Amino acid sequence: MRPALILATVTGLVLGVTPASAEPADQARQRDFRAAAAEFGVPESVLLGVSYLESRWDANAGTPSTSAGYGPMHLTDVRTANTGGTHHDEGTEDPRGDDSRPRLDPEPGPPVEQLPKLQTVNNAAALTGVSTEDLRADAKQNIRGGAALLAKYQKEIGAVGDNAADWYGAVARYGGAGDTGSAATFADEVFATINQGVERVTDDGQRVKLAATSVQPNKQQLDKLGLRKSSSDNTECPRTLACEWIPAPYQELPDNDYGNHDKANRPESQEIKYIVIHDTEGQWDGVLKMVQDPTYVSWQYSLRSADGHVAQHVKAKDVAWQAGNWFINAKSIGLEHEGFAKLGTWYTEAMYRSSAKLVRYLAAKYRIPLDRAHIIGHDNVPGTTPATVRGMHWDPGPYWDWAHYFDLLGAPFRSTGNLGLVTIKPDFATNKPAFIGCVKAGEPCTPRGSTSVILHTAPDANSPLLKDPGLRPDGSPGTMEISDHSSRVETGQQYAVAEVRGDWTAIWYLGQKGWFHNPRKAPNAVGGVGFVVTPKQGKATVPVYGRAYPEAAAYPAHITPQALAPLQYTFSAGERYSLGQALQSEYYWATTFDPANHTVVRGKTKYLQIQFGHRIMFVNADDVDVRPSFWR
Incomplete structure (x- = not known):
């Protein structure tokens, strides 16, 4: 060893300085953010804030988000992600679900064109000299790519300096919005995160922290982006959320038909009891085209993945054709989130936050309790008759993070005592069921965090799954197919305890005892108390x-x-x-x-x-x- 190197090493040890190579392995991503910020001249807090709003700093095993974004910085590559398809182009569900009218079988819309805003990975590659493959798969390079884009956007608006307050315009541009309201909503959330601070452990075990820093951003920079002016006029949204009115047409059609929703006078005529969470199974632009088709179906709101932008299509007083069950339709508001449950994609923090703001507003306005009996997934809506059960849709799927969503709603799932009920609550990051069929039939899905817990017929992981005669009328047990929830419970749902044996808990489920692993040190549920329903005495x-x-x-x-x-x-x-x-x-x-x-x-x-x-x-x-x- 050369003398200078020996001296540097000794000096570092004496002064207590830890060599970079000896820093904790679980802080590598924190160092990657610091290095990329320095390399491209981006304030570290800004880089961390943007990444948190896109991915919560997760790597997601190199798989794409619902809007074709990869890695902690959500660099988009729709050509590779191949997130095509159209709104619910699988399944036999009649979205209207009303037996008094003919079955509604809308034609799927045209495939979506691949827009430049969904290909930011190419710009990042040109700026960094790193291949698009590495930008997608390597978290470190992905962070460098995101930093390079932010620096480019900052330069384009003519802003200089390392003061985080002067990066509002670049942050707004990064969200990809085409209007001022949506761009501002995204940037405001980023800077709110910077001011509040946040830290967490990512999906791959990295500890990342954004220290709270008081910043008053220069919002006048928004005018330099050349975006169209937006207005939330005519929408039913909280003031803190930019919404756009894109109406679904109420229009007469030939043969005494009409579309694509029903006029009503809720809540005066009927109480609104539910908010239904969907995913679109299609990309944003195509989905908007379909909801404006009078021969198609409808829902109240759409939410965009990249920046959380909200569009409203049907007034809350009216009934949208969205959940496949007319009773639920008539008493609910439907929210469609840009996403692909079938492909096992992940949902952005920006969209979770916009959705939570909207649901909090709607729940307060219509007195809807914030629990999983009232805030339900499309996959929780029952079939109307025995014949329709099998064809009901199953979105938003097992990768929608219900626990995080309810944290954002201000209604976290907590134990209320072990008094006969359990609330399902696995650790999202480490709970990775072995689902199959996300991309190709029979092939394993990429392991990722999930809110689903699998039920067995006995307190044994090797025992068969339960049977669902509605989904599998041949009497066969459930499977691990991504769309098969024959033997699956979701975070936030409450069930009555049937039995406990060691680390296993049994609940009543479809007329059977369903067992799930529930050890004390790593529980998949928390105890609860409430009310249960049981047949009256004398009724078999x-x-x-x-x-x-x-x-x-x-x-x-x-x-x-x-x-x-x-x-x-x-x-x-x-x-x-x-x-x-x-x-x-x-x-x-x-x-x-x-x-x-x-x-x-x-x-x-x-x-x-x-x-x-x-x-x-x-x-x-x-x-x-x-x-x-x-x-x-």
């Missing part, structure tokens, strides 16, 4: 329903009564299911273009919503008893 079984419709006597003469069709499941004596809410029986008759003819039919029958399986279902209140969850 009670029917379960996919909709809470009135009895036949409640319908006026001009409206044909809707069939009370029990689903193909068995709810037997001795079983218990968690109570979600009590509901009055209702049917919204809306079969004509003139809303003056629409009628809300209310019956005397009362229903109780229960968490019967992966999906919610309903039972006649007269068939069951309601007990405290700790009752035996």
Whole structure:
């Protein structure tokens, strides 16, 4: 060893300076951010803030996001991600789900063109000299690519200096928005994160910290980006969220048909009880084209992945054709998030935050409780009749982070005591079920964090999965296919405890005991207390329903009564299911273009919503008893 090197090493040891090579391995990403910020002249806080809003600093195993973004900096490469497809182009669900009208089978829209904003990886490659492959797969190079883009955007608006406050315009440009409102929403969230500070452990075990720093950004830079002016006029959104009004057409069509939603007067005519979380299974521009097609279907809001931009299409007072179950449609608001459950893609922090702001606003306005009995996924909506169960959609899928989402909603899932209920809550980062079929049938999906917990027929990981006669009418057990939730529970859902054996907990699920691994040191659920539903004494079984419709006597003469069709499941004596809410029986008759003819039919029958399986279902209140969850 040369004398100078010996002296430097000794000096470092004496002064307590840790050589870079000896710094903790779990801080490598922190060092990568620091180095990239210095190399390209970007304030480190800005680089960290932008990355957090895109990916929460995760690497996501080099797989693309819902908008074709890769790595911590969300460099987009739609050609490689191949996130094509159209809105729900798989499945046989009738989105309207109303038996009084002909089945609705909308044609999928045209494939989406590959837009330049979805190819930022090429610009990053040109700026850094790094291949697009390495920019996608190597987190360090990905961070360098993102820093280079930010520096380029800063130069283009003529701003100089290393003061974070002077980087507002570059940050707004990075989000990719085409309008001032959306660009500002993204930049405001980035700078709010910088001011608040945040630290976490990433999906690959890296410890990253953004120290809280007081910054008042120069928002006048937004005018230098050449974006179109936006307005939230006519939208129903919180003030802190830029929304755009892109109406779904209410239009008469040939053959006494009309589309693509129904006029109503909610909540005066009917209470809004649910908010339904969907993903689009299509890219943003194509999905917007489809919702503006009067022959297609509709939903209230769309949310864009890259920057969290929100578009509203249907007023909350009106009924969108979105959930495949007319009872749920008539009592819900639907939010479509740009994403691909089928491909196993991940969702951006920007979109989670916009969605949480919107849901908090809607929940407060319509008095909707912030829990998983009322804030449901499309995959939690039941089939209307036995014939429709199998074709129901299953988005947003097992990679939507319900725990993080409810943290953002201000309603985190916490233990309330081990009193007969459990709330499913695995550790998202380390819970990686071995799903198959994300890209090709039968092939393993890329391992990634999930909110799903798998159920078995016995307290043994090698035992078979449960059976779902609605999804698998041949009687075969569930599988690990990404779309098969025959034997799967999701974070935030509550179930009644049936039995406990060591590290395993059994819950009641579709008329069976479903066992899941639940060790004390790494639990997949937390204890809870509430109310459970069980058959009345003397009843061997009670029917379960996919909709809470009135009895036949409640319908006026001009409206044909809707069939009370029990689903193909068995709810037997001795079983218990968690109570979600009590509901009055209702049917919204809306079969004509003139809303003056629409009628809300209310019956005397009362229903109780229960968490019967992966999906919610309903039972006649007269068939069951309601007990405290700790009752035996």
